[in-house]
Amino acid sequence: MSKTSIISLRKIKKIYKLGEREIEVLKDINLEVEKGEFLAIMGVSGSGKSTLLNIIGLMDKPTEGEYFLMGRKIAHLDDDHLSELRNAYVGFVFQQFYLIEYLNALENVVLPLLYSHKSVSHLQKKALNLLEKVGLKERYKSKPSQLSGGEQQRVAIARALINEPEIILADEPTGQLDTETALEIMDIFSKLNAEGKTVVMVTHDPNMAAKAKRITKMKDGRIVD
Numbered sequence: 395m396s397k398t399s400i401i402s403l404r405k406i407k408k409i410y411k412l413g414e415r416e417i418e419v420l421k422d423i424n425l426e427v428e429k430g431e432f433l434a435i436m437g438v439s440g441s442g443k444s445t446l447l448n449i450i451g452l453m454d455k456p457t458e459g460e461y462f463l464m465g466r467k468i469a470h471l472d473d474d475h476l477s478e479l480r481n482a483y484v485g486f487v488f489q490q491f492y493l494i495e496y497l498n499a500l501e502n503v504v505l506p507l508l509y510s511h512k513s514v515s516h517l518q519k520k521a522l523n524l525l526e527k528v529g530l531k532e533r534y535k536s537k538p539s540q541l542s543g544g545e546q547q548r549v550a551i552a553r554a555l556i557n558e559p560e561i562i563l564a565d566e567p568t569g570q571l572d573t574e575t576a577l578e579i580m581d582i583f584s585k586l587n588a589e590g591k592t593v594v595m596v597t598h599d600p601n602m603a604a605k606a607k608r609i610t611k612m613k614d615g616r617i618v619d
């Protein structure tokens with residue numbers, strides 16, 4: 395593990411059991427991500443990209459291998475400890491925004507910290523600042539159904555930032571957006587990266603991957619370059 399690796403995966407395997415059958419979805423993955431990197435993970439459907447991202451984000455556990463997040467070995471940690479680390483260090487952005495329909499943009503952004511012990515007015519102010527950062531401050535009262543796809547993804551990015559995570563993980567964040575809107579979303583990730591966030595993004599789209607600083611390709615559960 396190099397000194398500045400924020401994410402370090404060694405010989406990671408993931409095996410899913412389907413009845414009697416075992417499928418090896420990740421095979422011997424070695425990956426180092428340095429602090430402040432902007433990495434794109436590419437590969438065809440089914441190559442294991444989301445599985446890998448979910449392991450990086452502590453949403454899933456590898457079957458074999460070692461994972462160090464910010465220098466900390468995570469293999470032996472229990473679920474409570476894993477969610478604690480996830481909440482502290484990781485912000486997730488997904489293709490299907492996953493906003494709560496009956497909450498407005500501001501409330502959606504605050505949601506991850508709603509049960510923290512922080513004051514509501516402090517959280518609202520913070521959420522409003524984040525909405526401003528993603529260019530959506532005036533729409534803070536809008537519900538998801540009143541927002542375009544690109545605007546909903548901006549809300550989702552603001553929500554991912556409310557914990558001030560070191561690492562942003564994005565799984566096909568532009569998959570539902572037209573090219574122009576997708577590039578606007580990529581600009582936000584680039585800006586966050588320029589501010590020091592480590593960004594790891596999964597994408598099919600070479601035009602979006604080109605916005606990252608490094609591209610790694612997966613094929614059939616392995617990293618191939």
Ligand SMILES: Nc1ncnc2c1ncn2[C@@H]1O[C@H](COP(=O)(O)OP(=O)(O)OP(=O)(O)O)[C@@H](O)[C@H]1O
Nearest residue numbers: 410411412419437438439440441442443444445446
């Ligand atoms: N919970 C699960 N149980 C069994 N198999 C699974 C499970 N999750 C994923 N898989 C299988 O693992 C393989 C990799 O899936 P994964 O979602 O990581 O691919 P992906 O590269 O993200 O694909 P896509 O580009 O379509 O999103 C697929 O063959 C999938 O069917």
Ligand SMILES: [Mg+2]
Nearest residue numbers: 443444445565
């Ligand atoms: Mg996927």
